[in-house]
Amino acid sequence: MQVTFEALPTEAVRALQRGGPDAYGHKPERKISDGDGVPCRHCMRNVAAGEPYLVLAYRPFPELQPYAETGPIFLHAAECERGPSGTQPPEMLASPDYIVRGYGADDRIVYGTGAVVPTAKIAGRAEALLARDDIAYVHVRSASNNCYQCRIDAA
Structure with missing residues (x-):
């Protein structure tokens, strides 16, 4: 996947x-x-x-x-072009690690899916989560402040 x-x-x-x-x-x-x-x-x-x-x-x-x-x-503040969808973490993910967490089709957190993951391993963790039937999408969030970074979907 x-x-x-x-x-x-x-x-x-x-x-x-x-x-x-x-x-x-x-x-x-x-x-x-x-x-x-x-x-x-x-x-x-x-x-x-x-x-x-x-x-x-x-x-x-x-x-x-x-x-x-x-x-x-x-x-x-000024209009910018939307970043392209990609299979690798975008340029803005420059910290050493992030929270990666799965959500169900009902937009609720799926318990037990959240983990602090090294940036280089985010795609692999998301693949594993999205292979599950109960995960509809994944969020990437700051490991230090929990701020939303981006969403990950199955291609």
Whole structure:
């Protein structure tokens, strides 16, 4: 099985870049990047030093429910191209490890699937999880802050 790393959908990102409300109903905050650790979840690259970016609350789930985690993410303030789907971790995943966790078709965490995984082994862990009948998709999250990074689907 192959997996694909998926960026945030362009339609949702454009609304936020144009000042639309985040998951909490607030306008995204605007900051200037120092070039260190500001991964855009749309183009899946780091925001370069001196470039403006947005900080906002994001909920990568279709509806509210107990497992619908909401947290901070970064986006380029200016429109950027959506990162291509790919079988390898995107450029923005520059930390040594991440939380990789499986979710069911009901958008709930499947208990026992979450683990801190070295970045180089994320694709393999996702393949193993997505081979299970009870896993519909996988999230990659920061191992230190639990922030949403990207989604992984079966190809």
